[in-house]
Amino acid sequence: MKKTLPLLFLLCLSFRVKAQNFDDFLKAYEGQNQISYFQPLSDVLTAGLNSGHVDRMPLDSSFHFTIKLIGNRSYFITDKLRTFEPLDAEGQALGFQVPTIVGPSETVVIENQNGSADTYVPGSGSRFIPLVAPQITIGNFAGTSLSLRFAQYKGKESDDTFRWIGAGVQHNLGRYFLKNTNDFLVFNYAFQKLGMNNYFDFTTQRASIHAGKQAKLYHFYGFLGFQTGKLDADFEYEDSQDLTSQFNISLKNKNKLVGGVGAGLKLSVLIINAEVSLLQPTVVSANVGLSF
Amino acid sequence: MKIKLIAILLVSSTFISGCFERGKFEYVTTIDQTFKYTLDKSGEFSESSTLTSNEIARKVLDLDLADDFIIKEVNIKKVGMKFNFGSGSTADAIQYRVFVGNASGRDPFLSADGSQSHIPTDFFGQIGVEFAVTQFLNNKGAGTVKRVLSEVLVGNSEVYGVNNGKSYRMDLEGIVPNGKRLVGTIDLILDVDVTYETCEEVPIGFAEEECIF
Numbered sequence: 001m002k003k004t005l006p007l008l009f010l011l012c013l014s015f016r017v018k019a020q021n022f023d024d025f026l027k028a029y030e031g032q033n034q035i036s037y038f039q040p041l042s043d044v045l046t047a048g049l050n051s052g053h054v055d056r057m058p059l060d061s062s063f064h065f066t067i068k069l070i071g072n073r074s075y076f077i078t079d080k081l082r083t084f085e086p087l088d089a090e091g092q093a094l095g096f097q098v099p100t101i102v103g104p105s106e107t108v109v110i111e112n113q114n115g116s117a118d119t120y121v122p123g124s125g126s127r128f129i130p131l132v133a134p135q136i137t138i139g140n141f142a143g144t145s146l147s148l149r150f151a152q153y154k155g156k157e158s159d160d161t162f163r164w165i166g167a168g169v170q171h172n173l174g175r176y177f178l179k180n181t182n183d184f185l186v187f188n189y190a191f192q193k194l195g196m197n198n199y200f201d202f203t204t205q206r207a208s209i210h211a212g213k214q215a216k217l218y219h220f221y222g223f224l225g226f227q228t229g230k231l232d233a234d235f236e237y238e239d240s241q242d243l244t245s246q247f248n249i250s251l252k253n254k255n256k257l258v259g260g261v262g263a264g265l266k267l268s269v270l271i272i273n274a275e276v277s278l279l280q281p282t283v284v285s286a287n288v289g290l291s292f
Numbered sequence: 293m294k295i296k297l298i299a300i301l302l303v304s305s306t307f308i309s310g311c312f313e314r315g316k317f318e319y320v321t322t323i324d325q326t327f328k329y330t331l332d333k334s335g336e337f338s339e340s341s342t343l344t345s346n347e348i349a350r351k352v353l354d355l356d357l358a359d360d361f362i363i364k365e366v367n368i369k370k371v372g373m374k375f376n377f378g379s380g381s382t383a384d385a386i387q388y389r390v391f392v393g394n395a396s397g398r399d400p401f402l403s404a405d406g407s408q409s410h411i412p413t414d415f416f417g418q419i420g421v422e423f424a425v426t427q428f429l430n431n432k433g434a435g436t437v438k439r440v441l442s443e444v445l446v447g448n449s450e451v452y453g454v455n456n457g458k459s460y461r462m463d464l465e466g467i468v469p470n471g472k473r474l475v476g477t478i479d480l481i482l483d484v485d486v487t488y489e490t491c492e493e494v495p496i497g498f499a500e501e502e503c504i505f
Contacts, residue, residue: 028320073497104500105316105317105318105499105500106318107318107320107364107365107487109365109367109485109487111367113431114426114427114429114430114431114434115368115429115430115431115432115433115434115435115438116367116368116369116370116371116426116429116434117367117368117369117485118369119320119367119369119485119487121319121320122317122318122319122320124317124498124499124500125316125317125318125499125500125501126497126498126499126500127497127498127499127500128497128498129497129498130495130496130497130498
């Protein structure tokens with residue numbers, strides 16, 4: 001189970017698979033094909049983790065404290081992140097598509113003329129990748145609010161401890177030049193880091209501009225931004241010969257640009273917000289929380 | 293106060309609902325099928341090694357795959373030979389062919405068209421390094437192996453104690469060059485990709501479809 005935990009957390013906090021199953025994922029590929037197979041992890045995490053930081057905008061200087069639960073669903077509208085073209089030992093493209101780790105749950109078998117076959121492992125087949133995060137937001141100070149995320153899971157062994165920390169700052173730029181106080185132009189910067197001792201580290205940053213309208217009961221906005229994510233994984237696992245092998249991979253997200261729309265309601269202390277980022281992967285983010 | 297209470301309940305229920313399902317996942321793992329031959333030969337030789345259904349299945353059992361699984365497909369990934377020579381072995385090349393046999397007959401499995409195959413006699417022969425011989429695989433023999441393995445494994449959700457009478461043997465036939473002697477062991481190793489399906493408890497959406505078993 002110890003070997004199972006690292007990437008498990010990359011996909012979903014509560015996804016549990018047996019060590020054997022997990023090792024089957026890891027030993028499936030080597031070299032560039034391994035990178036191509038796991039690459040979507042970085043894109044999905046970058047898009048998923050960065051969603052939902054901003055909802056109610058820091059338009060005034062009245063103090064509030066919000067605690068909320070953010071639920072994200074990352075969808076793969078096209079096959080761009082779900083399949084890749086494998087390379088042969090000489091680095092030549094083989095001319096067909098096989099699943100990535102989030103691709104179809106179907107094994108691709110290419111029969112050779114002599115009766116042997118090359119088997120390409122299936123993906124998870126996920127319809128969407130769910131992600132849940134707790135978040136508190138404190139504001140507003142001079143049109144600025146601060147959001148914080150933190151989660152920790154202690155495994156049975158000391159190096160199984162999983163940590164997720166994140167912080168974001170939102171500042172209302174519109175206060176300097178927009179006359180209608182219901183309109184807003186907000187700058188958001190967020191940084192997040194999650195990792196597990198001795199296994200993996202993932203860091204992501206997003207800077208974005210949000211523009212929209214906010215009334216007492218509702219708000220809506222559009223946003224455009226730039227995001228980076230980097231996943232470094234390094235740990236040992238058992239290969240098919242029961243020998244200890246090293247899994248070592250470093251991935252950066254491919255889709256740097258992010259944009260989308262969002263809208264929400266504030267009903268007394270209840271805040272509900274939904275957001276869609278429209279660039280790959282498409283992330284539908286909904287969050288519900290209490291604001292005091 | 294009422295509104296606050298409703299709001300707290302709403303948020304709490306979102307936390308608690310969790311929304312899990314038993315999702316279906318497919319995996320591929322590799323097992324080996326190993327045939328061992330102990331030789332002390334000169335001139336022509338012929339040796340057989342057999343795997344029974346129970347021995348075939350045991351390889352899958354050793355993997356401790358999952359609580360529930362169904363094997364969907366088996367394929368031969370590669371074939372290798374491991375030479376491990378003892379003292380007194382003087383042969384540095386042999387001609388060999390391998391046939392696969394079962395109850396219904398015998399088919400060629402590996403053939404280098406009768407040409408001499410150099411075999412490692414130095415350090416590599418001592419430590420038993422595995423050499424790939426997949427390029428000599430015969431389509432018909434490979435099909436026989438796949439059929440036997442499929443009959444034993446595919447569709448099984450309980451491979452423990454499988455004893456359906458199925459088995460297959462590998463006949464190793466060869467010629468040691470004149471004046472030479474072959475002393476040691478040869479392992480014929482088939483790496484077989486096993487595609488299996490299993491169920492995992494995951495958040496809704498994480499799997500392609502729900503499990504029906």
